[in-house]
Amino acid sequence: MRCLFALSLIFGLSAAAQASDTAPIGIVKEVIGTATIEQGDRKITPQVGADIFLNDDVSTGADGGIGISLNDSTTLSLGENSRLRIDRFVYEPQANKLGFGMEVMQGTLSYLSGKIGAIAPEQVSVATPSMTIGIRGTKFLLKVKPVQ
Template identity: 30%
Template sequence: MKTLFLKCIGLAISSRVKFLVGAFVIFLGLSVAQASQASTGTVILAKGVVTATNATQQSRVLAKGGGIEEGDVVNTANKSFAVIRMLDNTKLTLKPNTTIAIGAFNIKEGEEEGCINLVKGGLRTVTGLIGQRKPESFNVDTPIASIGIRGTDFITRICAGEECLEDENSLSFGGTDQNSQAAGVAEDINKNLPARNRLA
């Protein structure tokens, strides 16, 4: 069985399991004692069904004001979306049918680090303090590519078949289209084609 490794939190996902959100299994190379107990982020908007599964595979429904911690796997269902503000003020907007895993977030000066694993779907990122202080230390990882900072506002998608091509001119996040002239870079990771960059 082929295994894909998402480096920023030591997350291993089988290529078969990554398509089955309900059977998604996460492995963290951290003990419970090492894991941060403080909220790494806060849900500032949730529409539809938005859930999080922690490192011990306990699931919870997320609503406005809910906390997000390192190691959480956040999922949006069909016709659902969420906006999360991380502790460094990075803002994450999750498209419907999206799964992300929250990696390390450290805002201590000189030790800044931020990492998000995009497992499926689409994610808009507006970077905060980490991206401003140390942009090389903020990454969005996918099963086939690691994306470094290309600006303060960028979009990452994982597409099956030609989904990205069908959505060439705009991305819908919670009913709001991000115009093709919006700032930032869209990183389209197509499962059947090499990774490529183009304007959102």
């Protein structure tokens, strides 16, 4: 009986740790036209209110656009034929743990900084196929041409 309890405790703690690792980092606020979110092997058509998770690939088609609000109030707006991945998002201000990083593979992106950028701007970075930049401002527009 003790062994069964110990096993269930171990599996329960493991599941709780896994759930915290997969907590949403934001939500979809707006969808126009064609947009897709790839979550691992799963591909979904986002709806307003859909969760965004770390390492999701967010893309839009020729008629598409998507608006995302992250848990620190950062807002991202992707234009047509765009693709990005948020590969770092840490928002634990009480523990002084902050960080945000994304890769924009192609297209247009409008970025409005949230609390991470306001509190720790040196912890915000954006990568493209040709460069990585540190963000010190609160708002920018980025256009990335597809790699040929």
